[in-house]
Amino acid sequence: MTRKQAIRKRDKLAARLSSASGVLRGSLLQRTVRHSSGCLKCARGEGHPLWVLTVGYPGGKTRQVSLRPDQVPQVREELEQYHTFKRTLEAISELNQFLLRLDREESKEQERKP
Numbered sequence: 722m723t724r725k726q727a728i729r730k731r732d733k734l735a736a737r738l739s740s741a742s743g744v745l746r747g748s749l750l751q752r753t754v755r756h757s758s759g760c761l762k763c764a765r766g767e768g769h770p771l772w773v774l775t776v777g778y779p780g781g782k783t784r785q786v787s788l789r790p791d792q793v794p795q796v797r798e799e800l801e802q803y804h805t806f807k808r809t810l811e812a813i814s815e816l817n818q819f820l821l822r823l824d825r826e827e828s829k830e831q832e833r834k835p
């Protein structure tokens with residue numbers, strides 16, 4: 722890969738990150754709430770499905786956010802966007818690392834020239 726190709730690829734990836742407003746980190750879990758008494762649904766063994774967003778933090782802390790069913794599609798999409806963003810950031814970082822190494826190699830070649 723040449724410098725020009727690396728820069729073009731990097732800038733193309735960076736353009737994809739122009740809209741970061743739709744990212745959400747965490748994982749989506751479905752729980753079932755069961756009432757011990759006085760609920761027909763739970764008496765039938767059905768329970769109440771509940772969607773929860775779980776977000777981990779350094780130090781092993783987690784936060785849980787209960788979701789309304791109508792929020793779930795949006796949350797799914799934003800979680801996916803977060804992963805896409807992360808992958809793209811990582812790819813940009815790799816290309817910048819490549820450019821740094823290229824710089825070093827080129828300056829070494831310059832030194833070797835009389």
Ligand SMILES: [Zn+2]
Pocket residue numbers: 754755756760761762763768769
């Ligand atoms: Zn119930």
